[in-house]
Amino acid sequence: MSGTSIDGVDAALVRINGSGQQTEVELLHFITLPFSKRDREDILRCTDPEHSNVPLVCHLNFRLGYLFANAVQEVCRKADLPLEKLDFIASHGQTIYHLPHGEGRYERSTLQIGEPAVIAYETGVNVISNFRSMDMAAGGEGAPLVPYADYLLYRSEDKGVALQNIGGIGNVTAIPKEGVLDDLLAFDTGPGNMIIDQICQIVKGEPFDDGGKWAALGKVHYPIVDTWMESGFFTKPPPKSTGREEFGQHFTEKIIREHQQMTANDLIATTTYFTAKSIADGYQRFILPRFSIDEIIVGGGGSLNQTLLQFIQELLPDITVRTQEDLGFSSEAKEAIAFAILGNETMNLQPANVPKATGASKAVVLGSITWG
16 A cells, blocks of 8 residues: 555555454565655645646556555565465555545545556456445445454453554544444544655655654744644544545645744644644544543554654643554554455455444445456
């Protein structure tokens, strides 16, 4: 898969036994192949309605198919596993646009590209793709889909657990102690690394704030964060999802335009706190009034930002904040593993959306199959 951070292609090679609540998962190998500068610029342009065009979408659909196929071949080569040993490839693809509620005359819809026929032909392996569309067809937002895998892997009889992913967008799966699938609460919390990364690219010429070092040197302008938190997205109750359409380049450019007096480090610190504040606000509004959370387990690239983690801990002082690495897992591989699990459910004809999280009218089997 490639997420909203658009930094590269993640490929997780996993061994899965069983399905549903009997699922056992072992990560065998994981790689990230960074996008070239040109490919990343093309994807960013493709996601921007003002600069996208039909030939670009058409080109990228096949271009990404080849990049995804290459990632599969590479992770298998590094794990010394022949391609013919693969049972299937689960490809989330690259989200180009997401309209969970429609806009004007535009239908509710979502689009992930990365042509599965190219992946299937190049590898000879069956490919499951297009995971989000069936949930949307059933009335859902097509997101978040990771909660199903979170529930299978992290449910606990002893404590309430929140799985907080911080990729380009932040999303949470909250599972109460002794909870069943219908008990969990999941939604997008708002921006993750998206705004921070774009600020770093513009004011520092670097793709991200490594470890949160610049945010740690800056001063947070709290009143500015309060104005950003006035967005209607944060007060909207779940189910809800968001993306670059709301917190993308136009949002970042507006921040820089309106706050040119701020130093680079102050901008990074303030946007980092904004991400932490939006996460904490989601918990305080929608999760904690319903059930207690004892532990937050952070995954995604944001788990490497120590300043961001510190802000989250300060805002939610009564909850222990940990990372996937603290549990012996991989933060970076988490979402790729989740879609491998969803693909396994598809191959077993098992529904794998969580209607309570997406707003779908019913549980449905996700994905389309392209035969290798």
